[in-house]
Amino acid sequence: MTRMLVLGGTGETGSWFAKYFKEKGFDIAIWGPSGKVAIAEKLGVRYAHEIMKEVNESDIVLLSVPINKTSEMAKKVAPHMKPGSLIMDVTSLKSDPIRAMTTYTPKGVEVLGTHPLFGPTMPTMRGQTIILTPAGRKTGKWLHIIRSLFESDGAEIEILSAEEHDNIMAVVQALTHFAYIGLGAALRTLDFDVERSRKFMSPVYEIMIDFVGRILDQNPELYASIQKNPKAMRVRQTFILECMRLCEMADAGDEEGFKRIMRKAAKHYGKTHEALMRSDRLINDRIKDKEKQEYA
Amino acid sequence: MTRMLVLGGTGETGSWFAKYFKEKGFDIAIWGPSGKVAIAEKLGVRYAHEIMKEVNESDIVLLSVPINKTSEMAKKVAPHMKPGSLIMDVTSLKSDPIRAMTTYTPKGVEVLGTHPLFGPTMPTMRGQTIILTPAGRKTGKWLHIIRSLFESDGAEIEILSAEEHDNIMAVVQALTHFAYIGLGAALRTLDFDVERSRKFMSPVYEIMIDFVGRILDQNPELYASIQKNPKAMRVRQTFILECMRLCEMADAGDEEGFKRIMRKAAKHYGKTHEALMRSDRLINDRIKDKEKQEYA
Numbered sequence: 001m002t003r004m005l006v007l008g009g010t011g012e013t014g015s016w017f018a019k020y021f022k023e024k025g026f027d028i029a030i031w032g033p034s035g036k037v038a039i040a041e042k043l044g045v046r047y048a049h050e051i052m053k054e055v056n057e058s059d060i061v062l063l064s065v066p067i068n069k070t071s072e073m074a075k076k077v078a079p080h081m082k083p084g085s086l087i088m089d090v091t092s093l094k095s096d097p098i099r100a101m102t103t104y105t106p107k108g109v110e111v112l113g114t115h116p117l118f119g120p121t122m123p124t125m126r127g128q129t130i131i132l133t134p135a136g137r138k139t140g141k142w143l144h145i146i147r148s149l150f151e152s153d154g155a156e157i158e159i160l161s162a163e164e165h166d167n168i169m170a171v172v173q174a175l176t177h178f179a180y181i182g183l184g185a186a187l188r189t190l191d192f193d194v195e196r197s198r199k200f201m202s203p204v205y206e207i208m209i210d211f212v213g214r215i216l217d218q219n220p221e222l223y224a225s226i227q228k229n230p231k232a233m234r235v236r237q238t239f240i241l242e243c244m245r246l247c248e249m250a251d252a253g254d255e256e257g258f259k260r261i262m263r264k265a266a267k268h269y270g271k272t273h274e275a276l277m278r279s280d281r282l283i284n285d286r287i288k289d290k291e292k293q294e295y296a
Numbered sequence: 297m298t299r300m301l302v303l304g305g306t307g308e309t310g311s312w313f314a315k316y317f318k319e320k321g322f323d324i325a326i327w328g329p330s331g332k333v334a335i336a337e338k339l340g341v342r343y344a345h346e347i348m349k350e351v352n353e354s355d356i357v358l359l360s361v362p363i364n365k366t367s368e369m370a371k372k373v374a375p376h377m378k379p380g381s382l383i384m385d386v387t388s389l390k391s392d393p394i395r396a397m398t399t400y401t402p403k404g405v406e407v408l409g410t411h412p413l414f415g416p417t418m419p420t421m422r423g424q425t426i427i428l429t430p431a432g433r434k435t436g437k438w439l440h441i442i443r444s445l446f447e448s449d450g451a452e453i454e455i456l457s458a459e460e461h462d463n464i465m466a467v468v469q470a471l472t473h474f475a476y477i478g479l480g481a482a483l484r485t486l487d488f489d490v491e492r493s494r495k496f497m498s499p500v501y502e503i504m505i506d507f508v509g510r511i512l513d514q515n516p517e518l519y520a521s522i523q524k525n526p527k528a529m530r531v532r533q534t535f536i537l538e539c540m541r542l543c544e545m546a547d548a549g550d551e552e553g554f555k556r557i558m559r560k561a562a563k564h565y566g567k568t569h570e571a572l573m574r575s576d577r578l579i580n581d582r583i584k585d586k587e588k589q590e591y592a
Contacts, residue, residue, distance in 0.1 A: 068551075117497065121576055127583035131496060158495055165496075171488050172501050178542065179475050180504075184561035185538035190531060192467050194565050199454055200427060200461075201413065205468050207578065208476075208507065211500070213571025216562035220555035227546040227554065235486060236543045240536065242481035246474065247532045250523040255364075258523065259516035265480035266512035269490050275509025278585075280417055282503065285581040287423035289574075 003027045005048055005058040007065055007073060010036040012219075013090060014064035016120040018043055021062075024149065029054050033065075055080045060142075063089040063097070067225040071100035083108035086142040090114050092173060092226050094133045094162035102135050110142045111135035113162055115169075116155075119218065126154035133162045170231035177215055177223050178236055184212045203283040203290075299323045301344055301354040303361055303369060306332040308515075309386060310360035312416040314339055317358075320445065325350050329361075351376045356438075359385040359393070363521040367396035379404035382438040386410050388469060388522050390429045390458035398431050406438045407431035409458055411465075412451075415514065422450035429458045466527035473519050474532055476511045483508070499579040 004021055008014040009030025022028045028045040031054070040047035048054035055061055055077045065073050070091050078087055078101060087105055089097045094113045101111045113133035122128060130150050134143055147157050160168070187194060194209060201209065215223065227236075242261075249257040266272050300317055304310040305326025318324045324341040327350070336343035344350035351357055351373045361369050366387050374383055374397060383401055385393045390409045397407045409429035418424060426446050430439055443453050456464070483490060490505060497505065511519065523532075538557075545553040562568050 117501070118499075121572065122579075127499070127586060129496060156495075160496070168493060168496050171483070171486065172493055172497055175479070175482065176501055176504050178539070178546075179479055181558055181561065182535060182539040182542055183471070183475055184565055185542065185557050186471065186531070186535040187467070188561045188564035189534050189538055190467065191564075195567065197464060197468055199452075200425065200456070200464050201468055203414075203423070204507070204510075205413070205472050207503070207575075208472050210571040210575045210578070211504065213565055213568040214500075214575040216558060216565050217568035217572040220558040221551075223558060224546075224551040224554045228549070228551075233547055235482070236539075236546065238485050239478060239482040240539050240543055242485055243474070243478040243532075243536050243539065246478055246481060247536055250474075250520075250532065251529055253524070255517075255520040255524075258520045261481050262477055262512060262516040262519060265477065265484045268484035268487075269480060269509055269512050271491065272509040272513035275506040276417065276513040279503075279506045279510040281585055282506070282578060282582060283418075285585070286578060289577055289581070290423060 004060040012120040074100040078104035088112040094165040111138040174232035300356040308416040370396040374400035384408040390461040407434040470528035
């Protein structure tokens with residue numbers, strides 16, 4: 001039986017993975033900085049009262065602590081791991097955690113960076129993407145084992161280097177969240193009545209506003225940490241500069257300039273029409289969902 | 297038989313409404329500035345070769361020309377309308393068109409502002425919202441007739457004053473589009489590979505990026521004109537200022553400040569958890585849609 005310790009297993013993401021691996025037949029122990037033994041009881045797993053003893057006896061140590069604690073935690077526990085074991089993380093940045101896990105593990109211990117592109121509100125990993133970032137010479141048998149396991153549950157696995165990962169995520173995560181959080185902050189400053197506005201929205205706007213709400217509903221710690229991606233600063237600043245350029249044109253009534261930026265952006269984007277069709281399907285699903293709610 | 301002239305009926309939105317009213321049994325003529333008679337033939341409606349004669353004989357004149365041409369067109373045709381008839385528009389701003397239509401119609405002609413919150417890619421108006429802005433003393437029997445017709449096809453009708461309409465749309469439309477167009481422009485400046493990035497996206501990010509593509513795929517004229525809403529300037533500028541505030545905090549590593557803005561925005565937003573639940577359903581629909589495509 002594979003023995004796994006989930007550090008930060010008392011948090012939402014950690015609990016999600018503890019439950020997942022328990023259902024796969026792993027022998028799970030969890031530990032959290034606040035010592036919530038009750039969560040272990042609820043999950044039906046052990047609580048690691050003696051954390052270093054548990055680290056030493058584990059086949060896998062999974063780090064699910066906040067990103068700003070990940071390197072520190074790796075430094076603390078990795079030296080005590082046994083040969084043939086694996087340390088993996090599930091944080092949303094990869095360069096720093098991979099560097100720390102690689103530096104502090106003894107020889108013979110494997111390292112795997114894992115970034116599940118979904119949150120703990122998802123019931124299963126089916127259809128979700130999980131990025132794995134292997135750690136050079138500290139990669140061995142475990143990469144295949146973890147990959148196969150996730151794939152057998154319908155996850156899409158992508159393999160990237162830690163640096164490529166952080167570059168892509170600076171847009172895919174950091175910029176997306178940033179824009180939605182910026183919208184949420186603007187709605188507040190404008191004192192805009194979101195609930196009332198729902199009456200005047202088409203499904204397109206409702207979907208946008210729901211995604212603003214979705215992000216505002218979740219742990220701000222996570223979203224602040226995603227912005228710490230070292231590649232995100234340039235991306236955020238580029239977005240703001242482009243918005244300023246568009247705004248100046250709109251303010252000045254320069255319709256031609258505005259349309260020119262749109263056309264260039266469309267050309268760079270590429271398959272905009274496929275995007276339109278997919279979003280049409282989503283809108284139709286939303287309408288059906290609303291009708292179902294009304295007749296329920 | 298109700299006789300209707302659709303000015304701009306050769307365009308996408310105008311054709312959509314020409315087709316809609318034809319199916320309702322109206323006698324339709326269309327006219328467009330480029331004189332595309334073939335579109336009338338394709339729709340199976342008449343082309344108004346003698347535009348002023350047709351205006352004078354119509355029960356309803358529907359303006360579906362670009363927003364920057366709407367007032368000018370109203371000035372040209374409205375004085376020739378017959379008593380008991382109706383002039384209505386389907387543009388996305390309301391204060392200016394209502395003012396023009398009210399000013400130039402003779403006594404006894406009714407005026408109705410109409411803003412369908414959906415584009416011509418939607419197959420029907422079921423589940424879509426249509427805002428009607430009546431024009432004070434130039435409101436009569438037609439408001440009820442048009443309202444009942446749209447409601448019988450499953451549209452949600454909302455009645456607003458023209459000014460309220462423009463205030464709400466400065467956020468609902470102008471700001472939403474502005475943020476998505478700004479994202480599209482940033483992706484271009486960053487030379488970000490959108491197609492490749494789809495491999496590394498969870499459904500949440502895919503939905504966002506599809507809405508960027510959706511807007512970039514459509515007529516830039518429409519999107520530039522929506523930014524001309526006189527209430528939109530303050531809204532755009534507020535959004536940019538909030539983004540700058542967030543960016544400064546993220547750049548400086550001020551996590552507490554960043555989280556504080558998020559929490560305040562969440563509090564103002566209100567029902568964030570309901571938004572999360574709705575967006576979860578949408579994400580699940582999207583996953584099912586993807587699986588269907590893969591097995592098709």
